[in-house]
Amino acid sequence: MADWHEISGGVTAPRGYRAAGIKAGLKPSGLPDLALILSDVDAIASGVFTTSYVKAACVDYCREQLQKKQVTRAILCNAGQANAATGEQGMRDAIESATLLAKELQISPDLVLIASTGVIGQRIKMDPLRSGIPKLVAALSETGSDNAAGAIITTDLVTKSISLETTIGDRSVRIGGIAKGSGMIHPNMATMLGFVTCDAAVSPHLWQQMLSRAADRSFNSITVDGDTSTNDSLIALANGQSRTPAITEMGAEAEKLESMLTAVCQHLAKAIARDGEGATCLIEVQVTGATDEAAARQVAKTIVSSSLFKSAIFGHDPNWGRIAAAAGRAGVVFDQEQLRIQLGNFLLMDHGQPLPFDKGAASAYLKEIAEPYTAVAAGNGKPQSVNNPVVVKVSLGNGKGTGKAWGCDLSYDYVKINAEYTT
Incomplete structure (x- = not known):
């Protein structure tokens, strides 16, 4: 029997997180298309990204940031344009996106990670993004997970969200997640985005190891059509706001936390596979x-x-x-x-x-x-x-x-x- 139970709240269920999702005018449909997840304090960040040699600017940007330090505050995601195969200007757009958000939040740009989804070869529509960021920050809420989940989807029929809670020591620990993905899905990551939040305190190297194993048992074990994407990103934050002692090595507490992380990732991965483009089962x-x-x-x-x-x-x-x-x-x-x-x-x-x-x-x-x-x-x-x-x-x-x-x-x-x- 699992050592955790499901709760409501998605990525804002863990303590110390807010989220938002708005209509910025990036999608031709006029649907929500700009999302933000924010930790109130610095959070340990880990990531797993596409194995494709043709990568979106956001993938290269996040890899570079995480190689410098595994600490972040915010994840910004635009939907509508993949900003993949867009050359040097695409990278400049990615950097500007992070810089604009950092200025609005009054934090350092290196505390911002970014993600994009949409049509390959199309740059981010920067004018709508520039005007949308202040509105996005103003919309941040401790109950904003559903709005964020709705703003990251493209051809998805439904949003994907989950949050779980367990007890470590004498305190509760929560993990929440949202994801998108419907087509161009294949093992070794795919055109999917997954964002996970956690309020436990975990050492950077251990959090990365946990996420990599969880990805292998979840997102790397799904397929819709055999096509690996340019943009797939799985980013997980842990901000320590549960006030539990730091987990620095494998043991009973680390195993419990990793099991719950894997369960969150598997739920989201199965929801993506279930929502495969045109799928009936x-x-x-x-x-x-x-x-x-x-x-x-x-x-x-x-x-x-x-x-x-x-x-x-x-x-x-x-x-x-x-x-x-x-x-x-x-x-x-x-x-x-x-x-x-x-x-x-x-x-x-x-x-x-x-x-x-x-x-x-x-x-x-x-x-x-x-x-x-x-x-x-x-x-x-x-x-x-x-x-x-x-x-x-x-x-x-x-x-x-x-x-x-x-x-x-x-x-x-x-x-x-x-x-x-x-x-």
């Missing part, structure tokens, strides 16, 4: 029996990344052959005579041999899960829980390695959305 692939955790995750990610498998799930076709084929090409050594595949409660293969099963009932299982998601996409339903996925269980043998990955099906609407993205 969330898929969770659970792999056991591998030699180690990394091998298990690799097989899980390969299966959930398979376009053939994702298409079959969209068509409510329990085609286990596509699962077996993806597992076999994952680059992980296993004995196919030990392969076991289960879809929901339907056992499809055991000891490498196909088994008879009720294909109609298995198809109905897939359709039943898809229906609520389809209603949301059509604007006729409420966001569905990330705890209602299509579940695929794969066993490779007797190894101790286990791992999970999450994704979504591949629908007609995905092609439509991305065929017309800039037109």
